[in-house]
Amino acid sequence: xxxxxxxxxxxxxxxxxxxxxxxxxxxxxxxxxxxxxxxxxxxxxxxxxxxxxxxxxxxxxxxxxxxxxxxxxxxxxxxxxxxxxxxxxxxxxxxxxxxxxxxxxxxxxxxxxxxxxxxxxxxxxxxxxxxxxxxxxxxxxxxxxxxxxxxxxxxxxxxxxxxxxxxxxxxxxxxxxxxxxxxxxxxxxxxxxxxxxxxxxxxxxxxxxxxxxxxxxxxxxxxxxxxxxxxxxxxxxxxxxxxxxxxxxxxxxxxxxxxxxxxxxxxxxxxxxxxxxxxx
Numbered sequence: 001x002x003x004x005x006x007x008x009x010x011x012x013x014x015x016x017x018x019x020x021x022x023x024x025x026x027x028x029x030x031x032x033x034x035x036x037x038x039x040x041x042x043x044x045x046x047x048x049x050x051x052x053x054x055x056x057x058x059x060x061x062x063x064x065x066x067x068x069x070x071x072x073x074x075x076x077x078x079x080x081x082x083x084x085x086x087x088x089x090x091x092x093x094x095x096x097x098x099x100x101x102x103x104x105x106x107x108x109x110x111x112x113x114x115x116x117x118x119x120x121x122x123x124x125x126x127x128x129x130x131x132x133x134x135x136x137x138x139x140x141x142x143x144x145x146x147x148x149x150x151x152x153x154x155x156x157x158x159x160x161x162x163x164x165x166x167x168x169x170x171x172x173x174x175x176x177x178x179x180x181x182x183x184x185x186x187x188x189x190x191x192x193x194x195x196x197x198x199x200x201x202x203x204x205x206x207x208x209x210x211x212x213x214x215x216x217x218x219x220x221x222x223x224x225x226x227x228x229x230x231x232x233x234x235x236x237x238x239x240x241x242x243x244x245x246x247x248x249x250x251x252x253x254x255x256x257x258x259x260x261x262x263x264x265x266x267x268x269x270x271x272x273x274x275x276x277x278x279x280x
Contacts, residue, residue, distance in 0.1 A: 009071040009168055012271075016082055016158040018089040025155040027147030029220040030211075030233050035159060036090050037210035038134070039083050040097060044105045046080035048112065049124045049173075056121055056180055065179050072172055075165050082158060094217070100210060107202075118181050122191045124173040125248070126199035132170035133240045135163035136260070139267045157274050164267045167260070174248065191248040200241050208234060 026032040050073050057069045091098055112120055138145045138159065146156050177191065215221045221230065256264075 009068070009075060009172075010165075011071070011074045011078065012161065012165070014078070014082065014158075014161055016085070016154050016161075018086050018155055018158075021089060021153060021155040023093075023218065025153050026145055026159075027143075028229075029215060029218055030226070030230050031145055033211045033214035033218070033220075034207065034233070034237070036214060037207045039086050039090065040100055040210065041104050041206055042083040043080045043087065044101065044108055045127055046076045046083070048108045049127055050076050050080075052112070052120050052124055053173075053176070056117075056176065060176070060180050062179060065176060068172060069176060072169055075169065079162055079165070082162070086155070086158065094214070097210065097213075100206075104206065118190060119194060121173075121177050121180055122194040123199070125177050125191050126195040128166075128170060128173045129195060129244070130199070130203055130241060131166045133243060134237075135166040135170075136263065137240055138163045139167065139263055152274055152277070160267070160274065161271060164264075164271050167264050167267060188248050192246060195248070196242070196245050200245070203241065204238065 024032045026035060053069045053073060057066055060066070087101070111123070149156060174191070212221075215230065220226050
């Protein structure tokens with residue numbers, strides 16, 4: 001499987017709880033509410049990815065791809081379970097947001113029902129692009145996201161775990177897509193179209209309004225001093241989302257650059273350290 005990816009997919013045994021997490025568990029409320037808004041949409045997105053990959057697993061006659069999809073589904077399944085648990089804590093404080101999850105679930109079902117098989121498989125590629133972009137930034141700039149945490153909390157440990165595993169399969173769905181639809185010119189154009197014209201706008205219009213609502217609820221944006229930091233954060237995050245959107249026009253699989261291998265290895269070491277620290 002080395003010709004498909006350079007990093008293994010590892011299904012780690014984790015059991016995060018969120019009953020004692022403080023209202024602000026990252027560097028500040030702006031970043032905390034962004035991650036909480038993102039978390040509300042992840043279980044439905046993960047479920048959609050799993051359904052699409054299972055359907056195409058049957059159609060692709062390649063043993064390595066079958067193993068890859070199986071391992072990816074294991075990770076995605078555990079992500080969804082942990083995020084549902086995290087969302088229970090979020091919805092306990094904000095039960096009025098339940099309708100957001102219901103709306104997204106219905107929207108994803110409608111998109112799958114009305115899409116061609118090739119377009120449906122482009123959906124996981126787009127999701128993977130977005131989650132990998134956020135994950136790499138969190139892992140590369142921990143101080144910006146986490147602040148100066150004397151003692152890591154369960155929510156931030158959960159975030160770093162998820163980012164680590166998203167980094168592991170950052171290009172896997174693209175590899176699976178090209179295996180299923182090898183006519184790269186036409187189908188890669190479909191990926192770029194779905195990413196830039198549909199999924200990135202949908203993501204932006206989903207996450208940022210919820211983040212804005214939560215920041216109003218916790219009175220962060222009542223203080224004018226927080227307005228510019230919030231605008232700066234939105235601009236920074238939008239740049240992350242759209243960065244690299246046209247790389248899918250390339251015919252070859254994306255190879256891990258050296259700096260991302262170093263980032264991955266450091267993230268693995270940090271995860272093991274945090275796990276050992278929580279066990280003692």
